[in-house]
Amino acid sequence: xxxxxxxxxxxxxxxxxxxxxxxxxxxxxxxxxxxxxxxxxxxxxxxxxxxxxxxxxxxxxxxxxxxxxxxxxxxxxxxxxxxxxxxxxxxxxxxxxxxxxxxxxxxxxxxxxxxxxxxxxxxxxxxxxxxxxxxxxxxxxxxxxxxxxxxxxxxxxxxxxxxxxxxxxxxxxxxxxxxxxxxxxxxxxxxxxxxxxxxxxxxxxxxxxxxxxxxxxxxxxxxxxxxxxxxxxxxxxxxxxxxxxxxxxxxxxxxxxxxxxxxxxxxxxxxxxxxxxxxxxxxxxxxxxxxxxxxxxxxxxxxxxxxxxxxxxxxxxxxxxxxxxxxxxxxxxxxxxxxxxxxxxxxxxxxxxxxxxxxxxxxxxxxxxxxxxxxxxxxxxxxxxxxxxxxxxxxxxxxxxxxxxxxxxxxxxxxxxxxxxxxxxxxxxxxxxxxxxxxxxxxxxxxxxxxxxxxxxxxxxxxx
Amino acid sequence: xxxxxxxxxxxxxxxxxxxxxxxxxxxxxxxxxxxxxxxxxxxxxxxxxxxxxxxxxxxxxxxxxxxxxxxxxxxxxxxxxxxxxxxxxxxxxxxxxxxxxxxxxxxxxxxxxxxxxxxxxxxxxxxxxxxxxxxxxxxxxxxxxxxxxxxxxxxxxxxxxxxxxxxxxxxxxxxxxxxxxxxxxxxxxxxxxxxxxxxxxxxxxxxxxxxxxxxxxxxxxxxxxxx
Numbered sequence: 001x002x003x004x005x006x007x008x009x010x011x012x013x014x015x016x017x018x019x020x021x022x023x024x025x026x027x028x029x030x031x032x033x034x035x036x037x038x039x040x041x042x043x044x045x046x047x048x049x050x051x052x053x054x055x056x057x058x059x060x061x062x063x064x065x066x067x068x069x070x071x072x073x074x075x076x077x078x079x080x081x082x083x084x085x086x087x088x089x090x091x092x093x094x095x096x097x098x099x100x101x102x103x104x105x106x107x108x109x110x111x112x113x114x115x116x117x118x119x120x121x122x123x124x125x126x127x128x129x130x131x132x133x134x135x136x137x138x139x140x141x142x143x144x145x146x147x148x149x150x151x152x153x154x155x156x157x158x159x160x161x162x163x164x165x166x167x168x169x170x171x172x173x174x175x176x177x178x179x180x181x182x183x184x185x186x187x188x189x190x191x192x193x194x195x196x197x198x199x200x201x202x203x204x205x206x207x208x209x210x211x212x213x214x215x216x217x218x219x220x221x222x223x224x225x226x227x228x229x230x231x232x233x234x235x236x237x238x239x240x241x242x243x244x245x246x247x248x249x250x251x252x253x254x255x256x257x258x259x260x261x262x263x264x265x266x267x268x269x270x271x272x273x274x275x276x277x278x279x280x281x282x283x284x285x286x287x288x289x290x291x292x293x294x295x296x297x298x299x300x301x302x303x304x305x306x307x308x309x310x311x312x313x314x315x316x317x318x319x320x321x322x323x324x325x326x327x328x329x330x331x332x333x334x335x336x337x338x339x340x341x342x343x344x345x346x347x348x349x350x351x352x353x354x355x356x357x358x359x360x361x362x363x364x365x366x367x368x369x370x371x372x373x374x375x376x377x378x379x380x381x382x383x384x385x386x387x388x389x390x391x392x393x394x395x396x397x398x399x400x401x402x403x404x405x406x407x408x409x410x411x412x413x414x415x416x417x418x419x420x421x422x423x424x425x426x427x428x429x430x431x432x433x434x435x436x437x438x439x440x441x442x443x444x445x446x447x448x449x450x451x452x453x454x455x456x457x458x459x460x461x462x463x464x
Numbered sequence: 465x466x467x468x469x470x471x472x473x474x475x476x477x478x479x480x481x482x483x484x485x486x487x488x489x490x491x492x493x494x495x496x497x498x499x500x501x502x503x504x505x506x507x508x509x510x511x512x513x514x515x516x517x518x519x520x521x522x523x524x525x526x527x528x529x530x531x532x533x534x535x536x537x538x539x540x541x542x543x544x545x546x547x548x549x550x551x552x553x554x555x556x557x558x559x560x561x562x563x564x565x566x567x568x569x570x571x572x573x574x575x576x577x578x579x580x581x582x583x584x585x586x587x588x589x590x591x592x593x594x595x596x597x598x599x600x601x602x603x604x605x606x607x608x609x610x611x612x613x614x615x616x617x618x619x620x621x622x623x624x625x626x627x628x629x630x631x632x633x634x635x636x637x638x639x640x641x642x643x644x645x646x647x648x649x650x651x652x653x654x655x656x657x658x659x660x661x662x663x664x665x666x667x668x669x670x671x672x673x674x675x676x677x678x679x680x681x682x683x684x685x686x687x688x689x690x691x
Contacts, residue, residue, distance in 0.1 A: 256566030260479065263569055266680060267486075283680050290566075291649050298648070324618060325644060328657040356648045363651040424651055 013188070016180025024173045031165040038161060042154045047114075050135055053085060053147050066097070066143065073098035086119065086132050086150060092142025104144060108136060115146070131155065190219050194226060206234050244408070245300040248293040255293070259286040288421075295423040299408065302353060302430040309350045315454065316341050316379050318351065319388060322358040323377050326366055334371035341379040344386035347454045349435050357431040360424040361390040361450050367418065368394035369447070385455035393447040402441040428452075465580060466490045468509040470500030470526065471542065472518050476565075480513065483569050484576075497521030505533050511580055513572075516543040516554065524557045531558035538579035540572070551647065570681040574633045581629060594630040595687025597666065597674060599623065608666055618643070619662050626675065626685040635682035659683060 053076070060072035066089075073087045077100040088099035096102055105117035115136050118129045134148025190213065197210045209227045214220040262283050269276045323339050330337040365375045373393040380387050395414065397405055404410050406429040411422040428450070432439040438453035467489045471477035474495065481491040492507070494500035497520030504512060504526065512530070516523035527539055541554040541562045551562045560582075561575050592599040598607045604620060606613045615623060621643050626634060636655045640646045659675065667673040676684045 253566050256568065257479075260483075260569045263680065264483070280680055287568075294649065321644065325650070325654050325658075328661050329652065329654050332657055332660075352647050355646055359646070359648070359650050363654075367652065420651060 013180070013184040016184045020173065020176035020180050023176050024169065027172045028169055031169060035158075035161060035165065039158065042158065046133055046149045046151065046154065050133070050147055050149055054135055054137075057145070057147065061139070066139075066141070069139075069145070070098040084150065086130070086134060086148040087146070089143060089145045097143075104146075105132075110138060112136070115148075187219065190223070194223060201230065206230075206237065241300070241408075245296060248296040248300075252290065252293050252297075255286060255290055259283060259290070262286065292421040292423065295421060295427060296408065298356075299423060299427050299430045302427065302434050309352070310348050311351065312346045313349050313351055313354060315347055315349075315354060315386070315388065316344055318355050319358055319377060319379055322355060322362055325359065326362045330366045330375055333366060333369075335366060335369055336374040338374060338376045339378075341377065342381060344379055344381040344454075347386070350431075353431045353434070357428045357452070358388070358390070360428055364424055365390055365392035365394070365448070367420070368392060370394065373447070385453055387454070388452045389449055391444045391447060391449035393444065396443055396446055396448045397441060399443070405441070406439075465510045466492070466508070467576070468492050468494065468500070468504055468507070468512045470494045470497070470504070470512065470518065470523070471515045472496055473515070480569075480572070483573070487573060497523070497526055501526045501529055504530050505535065509537050511537055511576060512539045513576070514539055514541055514559070516541055516550070524554065527554075527557045527559050538582065540576060540579060542567075570633070571635050571637060574635045574638060574682060577632045578629050578634070578638065581632060592624065592627045594627045594685060595674065596670075597627065597687065599627055606666070608670060611669075613665050615662075615665060619658070619665070622658060622662055623666065626683065630685050630687055633678050633681050633684050638682070 057069060057072055061069040064071070069089060073089055076085055077087050077098065086099075086101060088101050088104065089097045090104055091097055094104060101119050105115075105119055108115045113135055115134050117132055117134070119132055120127075120129055131151040132148040133151055134146045136144065136146045138144055194210050197208050200208045209230060210223045212220065212223050212227070215224060262279050266276065266279045266283065269279065320339070320341060323337070323341075327337050362375065362377070369375055369392040375393075376389070376391045378387075378389040378391070380389075397412065401412060405412065405425050408426045409422040410426075411420065429439060431437075432452060435454075438451075440451040440453070442449045442451065465488075467484055469477055469480055469484075469491060471480065471493070472495055477493050477495065481493050484491045492503060492509075494503050497518040499520075500514070500518070501521050514523045514526055518526070521529075523541060523543070527541075530537075530539070538560040539558065541559040542565055543550060543554065543562065544565045554562045560579050563572060563575060590601045592601065596609045599605070599620075601624065604617075606615055606620065606623065622639065625639065625642050636653065637649070639655050640648075640650070659677075663673070663675050667675055672688050674685055674688055676686055678684050
């Protein structure tokens with residue numbers, strides 16, 4: 001039912017409907033034209049037949065007068081001929097002299113040549129009335145004469161024609177509707193494929209492509225172009241990442257040399273000299289850079305998804321270790337540090353990466369929460385999946401940035417002044433991706449809550 | 465102390481040799497795998513620093529050959545490959561520690577000294593002492609100047625590592641690797657907080673501090689002589 005409602009809402013369906021209506025209208029127009037021409041033709045045929053008969057009677061009258069006419073009428077009105085023609089000749093006293101109806105129908109205007117009247121069927125069905133078109137003549141001597149045709153047959157034909165045309169019209173509309181729906185469905189299916197692929201790509205699966213079913217038509221061409229465009233975008237994006245990774249890789253060695261030279265210089269200066277402080281500061285800066293580069297390369301490697309070190313892990317014990325590592329730091333900052341860790345099922349993963357992911361999350365939570373705030377770590381086992389939450393009462397992340405903070409080097413304006421490289425959450429995202437985990441950033445009201453769900457993601461993918 | 469460096473990158477090798485010489489070591493430098501293997505098996509070195517990627521015989525094979533020749537000198541691997549699986553394969557081949565290039569010289573020196581110290585203390589002692597500090601590893605007790613000091617399990621492991629490397633510089637990375645078994649950099653220097661907690665317990669109640677910070681490098685436990 002929902003599907004049907006959705007179908008009515010689509011552009012393609014509306015288009016199909018409009019086409020059906022236009023098609024139906026033009027078909028009705030065509031049928032109307034057929035009907036009118038047929039009517040005109042039938043009328044003219046009747047008149048021609050009457051005129052031809054009148055000519056024959058006229059000839060008989062001119063040749064032999066009234067008796068000749070009577071004879072001619074009697075010959076024509078022979079019931080064996082059927083009841084196609086209707087004839088009547090009366091004298092001045094309205095006595096019928098010849099013909100196949102008994103009485104003059106009624107008085108007509110003497111100036112009218114063409115007259116129409118109804119008369120009881122004299123041939124087979126006396127209860128029926130026949131519609132008649134006729135020509136009337138007044139013959140000197142008080143005689144009146146009419147030659148006519150029964151219109152019923154023509155009328156019947158017309159009725160039959162209208163019925164046929166109506167059925168045809170209904171059939172056309174029905175077929176148009178069915179065709180429209182089928183057309184709409186097939187087009188809708190293909191457009192839906194494009195839409196859902198685009199959604200998947202926007203949610204981060206950049207390698208997805210729209211399935212190509214046909215390449216010959218416009219939609220197929222559009223699909224091809226979209227895929228080519230996606231290839232191009234992916235190439236540019238990975239190119240950009242590769243550049244940053246290469247920069248990180250290539251700059252590490254000279255930077256280390258720089259650091260080592262500084263260290264050598266440090267040993268050559270005496271304690272307490274002013275140069276010593278500068279050199280120490282320079283070493284700290286170099287260390288910070290090297291750490292950033294290491295983090296970038298680690299993210300790149302994690303994203304490449306090497307699964308060589310996957311083993312069955314007790315994530316809770318890893319989280320407990322991380323909590324224990326950070327608890328003193330939180331304590332020193334005056335934060336409340338809560339852990340609610342219930343046992344969960346074992347999960348396959350890389351111990352170091354999982355530990356670093358949680359370490360980064362807790363690090364952030366401790367870093368951004370003001371003294372007096374609270375950092376909470378939760379582990380819970382649900383049916384078929386387990387979830388881990390790292391929540392704080394810091395400033396949180398506005399909803400519009402929750403996707404972007406996962407990008408490399410992206411930092412919120414407010415946090416630019418605090419130490420950090422903008423890579424912590426990127427690594428978490430990379431670990432989540434390589435381990436097929438669901439990563440959710442939510443509002444902790446106030447603060448940020450980050451949830452990592454193990455298990456559900458891979459299950460739903462398998463069942464799909 | 466005699467050290468062998470097997471490193472094909474001339475600049476890096478010479479820098480390393482110079483630094484170690486300045487620190488008081490006798491250093492030999494081999495620039496390819498085959499020469500290095502020959503020197504390692506024919507001469508007598510207290511420790512070796514071996515690059516993993518070498519022309520000729522590669523680092524892993526050298527270490528395996530050295531161990532096959534029943535030479536037990538500590539070996540420190542150097543490598544541009546940084547991931548855990550590389551570390552594991554290096555240690556499996558018979559290496560004692562693993563350092564990813566590029567590295568700070570102080571880090572290398574600290575690790576080398578830790579390795580040399582380990583090779584002199586033959587068995588894992590169950591009772592450690594450093595000046596007036598005593599640790600019973602089995603009973604999990606710590607005493608300083610005969611007074612009992614109560615430590616959390618992690619603090620105990622931290623102190624144990626520092627005591628085992630008494631008089632040596634221990635870097636934060638070394639502590640993370642050996643006390644927490646993490647092979648990554650935490651974003652903040654969380655280690656410092658743990659050290660300061662440890663100081664509260666083993667230094668603050670006593671006159672003379674034994675746990676010192678070495679700027680730009682790490683920490684050092686310097687025992688108070690009991691005279």
